[in-house]
Amino acid sequence: xTSTRPFEPKNGFVKWFDRQLPLFSVMxxxxxxxxxxxxxxxxxxxxxxxxxxxxxxxxxxIILAMHYTPHTAMAFASVEHIMRDVNYGWLLRxxxxxxxxxxxxxxxxxxxxxxxxxxxxxxxxxxWMLGLVIYLLMMATAFMGYVLPWGQxxxxxxxxxxxxxxxxxxxxxxxxTLLWGGFSVDNPTLNRFFSLHYLLPFVIAGVAILxxxxxxxxxxxxxxxxxxxxxxxxxxxxxxxxxxxxFMVSLLLLIFFAVVCFAPNYMGHPDNYIQADxxxxxxxxxxxxxxxxxxxxxxxxxxxxxxxxAMFAAILILFALPWLDKSKVRSxxxxxxxxxxFWVLVIDVIALxxxxxxxxxxxxxxxxxxxxxxxFFHFLILLPVLSRVEKTRPLxxxxxxxxxxxxx
Amino acid sequence: xxxxxxxxxxxxxxxxxxxxxxxAAGGFGAVGAATVVWPLVxxxxxxxxxxxxxxxxVDISKVQVGQSIRVKWRGKPVFIRxxxxxxxxxxxxxxxxxxxxxxxDADRTKPGHEAWLVMVGVCTHLGCIPLGEQGEFxxxxxxxxxxxxxxxxxxxxxxxxxxxxxxxxxxxxxxxVRIG
Ligand code: HEM
Ligand code: FES
Numbered sequence: 004x005t006s007t008r009p010f011e012p013k014n015g016f017v018k019w020f021d022r023q024l025p026l027f028s029v030m031x032x033x034x035x036x037x038x039x040x041x042x043x044x045x046x047x048x049x050x051x052x053x054x055x056x057x058x059x060x061x062x063x064x065i066i067l068a069m070h071y072t073p074h075t076a077m078a079f080a081s082v083e084h085i086m087r088d089v090n091y092g093w094l095l096r097x098x099x100x101x102x103x104x105x106x107x108x109x110x111x112x113x114x115x116x117x118x119x120x121x122x123x124x125x126x127x128x129x130x131w132m133l134g135l136v137i138y139l140l141m142m143a144t145a146f147m148g149y150v151l152p153w154g155q156x157x158x159x160x161x162x163x164x165x166x167x168x169x170x171x172x173x174x175x176x177x178x179x180t181l182l183w184g185g186f187s188v189d190n191p192t193l194n195r196f197f198s199l200h201y202l203l204p205f206v207i208a209g210v211a212i213l214x215x216x217x218x219x220x221x222x223x224x225x226x227x228x229x230x231x232x233x234x235x236x237x238x239x240x241x242x243x244x245x246x247x248x249x250f251m252v253s254l255l256l257l258i259f260f261a262v263v264c265f266a267p268n269y270m271g272h273p274d275n276y277i278q279a280d281x282x283x284x285x286x287x288x289x290x291x292x293x294x295x296x297x298x299x300x301x302x303x304x305x306x307x308x309x310x311x312x313a314m315f316a317a318i319l320i321l322f323a324l325p326w327l328d329k330s331k332v333r334s335x336x337x338x339x340x341x342x343x344x345f346w347v348l349v350i351d352v353i354a355l356x357x358x359x360x361x362x363x364x365x366x367x368x369x370x371x372x373x374x375x376x377x378x379f380f381h382f383l384i385l386l387p388v389l390s391r392v393e394k395t396r397p398l399x400x401x402x403x404x405x406x407x408x409x410x411x
Numbered sequence: 412x413x414x415x416x417x418x419x420x421x422x423x424x425x426x427x428x429x430x431x432x433x434x435a436a437g438g439f440g441a442v443g444a445a446t447v448v449w450p451l452v453x454x455x456x457x458x459x460x461x462x463x464x465x466x467x468x469v470d471i472s473k474v475q476v477g478q479s480i481r482v483k484w485r486g487k488p489v490f491i492r493x494x495x496x497x498x499x500x501x502x503x504x505x506x507x508x509x510x511x512x513x514x515x516d517a518d519r520t521k522p523g524h525e526a527w528l529v530m531v532g533v534c535t536h537l538g539c540i541p542l543g544e545q546g547e548f549x550x551x552x553x554x555x556x557x558x559x560x561x562x563x564x565x566x567x568x569x570x571x572x573x574x575x576x577x578x579x580x581x582x583x584x585x586x587x588v589r590i591g
Contacts, residue, residue: 159539163555166538181452185461186485187533195455282481282488284539286554302556307536307572363556 008036008239033219037240040225042406046120047223047244048251049113054211055252056106061204063099064148071151073197075190078153079278097267103145104270105259107293110138119345121333122224128325130217135321137210142294144203147196149291150188154275159288161188161196167301170311187281227405228334229398236402287362295359296352300378302363303371313375320382327382330390337396341389344381351377466591468583471527479543481532484590488532488540489578490551491588494562499525501549502563512574516563519577529580529588530564536571551575 010028012018021027039047070089072081085092114134117123123131150161165188169179184191222231231237262269270292274285290298297314304310320327335342351374358371399405469482471491479492494502502516520528532551534541539555546552547568548561558569565574580590 163537163539166536169538180457181455183457184455185457186465187487187538189461189486191458191461281486282483282540284554288539288555302570305570307570310570 010036033215033240034245035239035241037219038231038234038237039223039240039244040231040236040402041238042225042227042402043223043244043247044226045247045251046112046116047225048248049109049116050215050218051244051248052109052251052255053106053113055255056102056109057204057207057211059102060099060106061208063095063102064201064204066095067099068201071197073151073194075153075193075279078151078193082152094263097263101259101263101267101270103148104291104293105255105262106141107145109255110141111293114138115349117224118348119335119342120224120226121228121328121330121335123325124328124333125325126221127217127224130214130221131325132322133210133214133217135318137207137214139318140203140207140210144200144207145291145293147200147203150193150196151200152275153193153279155277155279155283155285156272156275156288158188158279158281159284160290161192163288164290165192167311167314170308172308189281224333225402226334226336227399227402228332228337229402232401232403289360292356292360295357296355297359299355299359299371300375303358303368303375313379317378320379324382324386328386328390330393330395332395332398337398338389338393339396340393341386344385344389347377348381351381466589468587468589470587472586476526482590484531484578489590490528490530490532490543490564490575492528492543494526494528496526498549498562502561502565505561505563505565511566512572514563514565514574519563519565519574521580521582524582527582527588528562528564529577529590531576531578533576534558534571535566535573535575536569541575 010021010031012021012027017027067085070081070085070092072078082096085096087093089095117131117134146160146164150157165179165182168182169175171178180186182192182195183189184195225231272289277285289295297317300317301310301314304313330338330341332338335345354370355374355378358367358374361367363371399408465485467482467484469480469491471480471493474480474491474493476493477495479490481488481490483489499516505516507513507515516525519530532540534553534555536553536556536558539553541551541553541558541560543551546559548559550562550564550567551560553559553569553571556570558571559567560571560575561567563574564577566572578590580588582588
């Protein structure tokens with residue numbers, strides 16, 4: 004995408020710097036002159052919000068690491084020390100813990116935005132897949148972070164998840180020992196998880212740069228899902244989206260700090276305020292809420308290996324989505340049947356979340372199995388068939404024509 | 412194009428020499444890379460001090476019939492149960508053909524000490540600790556995803572694929588066992 008506004012710095016230092024390393028012009032191209040479709044709605048702010056949350060996690064995380072001790076004998080106490088003794092320690096920890104949840108909320112909305120508006124389709128398949136890589140890295144990072152306070156849920160969550168790898172035929176046990184550094188989750192495990200929990204957010208930041216780079220080649224998709232025809236369809240990122248995103252940032256921070264200040268443990272689990280005990284499993288182990296749909300898929304299959312396979316497949320299937328949904332029309336707005344099934348999928352995933360939070364018995368088990376079946380049906384059968392048979396509504400001539408018609 | 416011909420002839424010979432050099436250099440590089448990578452991976456495996464803790468001795472003289480104790484071995488609980496005659500009889504009566512992981516009760520105990528069941532108290536599903544004397548089969552019940560084990564610790568119901576693991580162990584005498 005060529006910029007509509009060339010970069011013309013006045014400051015002598017900036018000129019000199021940019022000639023030798025075009026850092027300023029790259030930033031200008033990405034954050035000021037980046038031409039966006041003029042019809043983007045608020046759902047398009049969630050990418051920026053995700054970037055904000057990543058920043059929040061990295062900053063609070065680095066500070067927490069200055070007070071935390073990664074040892075099984077001291078980790079739990081050091082977190083209590085952060086909560087009680089360190090100046091503003093409680094704030095930093097609550098921001099970091101709830102920040103992870105909000106990061107996931109934002110990214111889930113961002114992903115479903117892409118699912119609805121067909122942002123995964125050509126020419127943005129790679130962009131979509133880079134996003135999924137970020138999502139997988141986020142899951143790994145959050146999982147290892149949750150182990151660090153060394154509470155009961157930390158310990159037993161880590162035990163259950165690392166045991167998933169034991170289900171892999173032949174090499175599973177060796178991989179598990181390699182993850183543990185021993186014969187169970189123990190001090191070596193805590194140490195390496197701390198190291199990796201520190202590392203991975205920076206890997207995420209790197210992949211996010213690739214993600215945005217890949218975004219800026221074709222440019223943003225838009226609610227109509229049609230290609231930009233020329234400058235009349237576009238506006239510059241600054242001041243339009245900077246202002247719009249700033250509004251969404253305020254809204255997010257408002258809700259975020261309401262939770263941090265008034266319900267900081269709402270999304271946590273009380274068992275994690277009990278120090279880890281390798282000899283006692285809590286009666287009901289649940290992972291953090293953002294893993295629940297996948298946990299439900301794991302449990303709804305009565306075979307250990309197949310359960311693990313289904314759980315990973317549920318995420319990996321999204322990598323194939325650009326080729327499963329062959330419809331040329333991107334936006335759900337013009338796909339009357341797709342649109343309805345999109346909402347069925349949303350409800351299905353939320354239902355799986357509730358199933359994951361409840362014991363796998365009675366009605367929950369049945370709902371879980373039906374919802375798991377639907378999830379795979381949606382991607383593997385419904386979308387490929389629908390994209391062939393669905394009669395889509397006529398697309399507008401151009402973005403500006405549609406926008407003007409709406410406001411005429 | 413006589414020059415091309417002569418070079419291609421020349422080439423024919425050169426290719427063999429080059430191939431050898433490429434493969435030799437590549438092979439050397441691959442071996443070198445593997446030697447560098449292995450320490451980077453193997454350091455994640457259990458270290459010497461962790462391995463050193465891998466065997467323990469337990470005094471079982473105080474465990475009465477119908478009682479169990481739990482000892483910690485390699486960071487995990489080991490259940491040592493002094494089974495009642497009834498439990499042993501029940502475990503022996505099972506037809507092993509109906510088991511998911513077929514093992515007789517004799518496979519899981521030591522001759523002369525059939526009343527004693529020694530096993531790693533870790534559910535073979537995803538590693539929770541099952542609760543004793545519970546569930547349909549009077550053995551162990553795992554609260555995590557509902558696996559049930561019988562009085563011999565064999566899997567009877569639920570998602571776990573295998574019987575509770577019997578570790579390597581030996582009776583040193585009638586009142587002492589060494590695990591590991
Ligand atoms: C750290 C996490 C992430 C960051 C910082 C991030 C950042 C961004 C930003 C700033 C944009 C441009 C603004 C927008 O269109 O919303 C964007 C676009 C996009 N992202 Fe992400 N993203 C993240 C994760 C993900 C994930 C997990 C996915 C899903 C697989 C994803 C899929 C997409 C797609 C498909 C677009 C193009 C949207 C369009 O133009 O319609 N992103 N991302
Ligand atoms: S860990 Fe025991 S049933 Fe899943």
